Amino acid sequence: MIAALLLSFGVIFVAELGDKSQLMAMTYALRYRWWVVLLAITVATTAVHAVSVFFGHFLGLSIPTDVMSILAGLAMLVFGLWTIRGDHLDDDESTKAQRVGASVFFAVMSSFFLAELGDKTMLATITLSTNNDWLGVWIGSTIGMVAADALAIAVGSLLGRHLPERMIARGAATLFFGFAAWLLWEGLSGASTVTVIATLSAVVVLLGIGTLYIRHLRRSDATEAMSDDEVVRSAR
Structure with missing residues (x-):
């Protein structure tokens, strides 16, 4: 479980750097109290990753380990390319991040929940849970994403400006390609x-x-x- 927790933490933390939801977290932190934003993100992330782990764990039970390693490696390769592509807030998401609602907590929580559905962090969590301890993946992926978004919140609250997206994207992509090579090597050994x-x-x-x-x-x-x-x- 500890190994799965640490692996999931590292992968999801890297996946979240420069991601759309991290930019949303930074934007929210410019207008609302940091602890409200962080709490809302934690609740939304816990729910999304619980769903991800459930589907990934039970769908992956009947698939051979080496096949799952290969598929996971290919998925990490896609995540790396996705990260190089870059991410930004579209007009609708920027509006959500700037709007003052009746309840900041539920506004932030709902927007993050919807933003994460089908996002690369959710797909990465599903991939990890197919071949690792599901509880460790759930806890590690949740902490990893919250930690990355907490970094964005801190920057948004204290500095009021964005992180250098291009540098972060390149570093994250490099790590993803490293994960891809590692998983593919494991899956292809003896294949x-x-x-x-x-x-x-x-x-x-x-x-x-x-x-x-x-x-x-x-x-x-x-x-x-x-x-x-x-x-x-x-x-x-």
């Missing part, structure tokens, strides 16, 4: 030639698709920035 070839082919495909997608996003951002500059020049 058949067909399994090795199929797994390596999947890695190449994922890296190729991820690279093309990231380049496409960067080109789109560059085009959008140029369009904004032209609008400014026209206004002058």
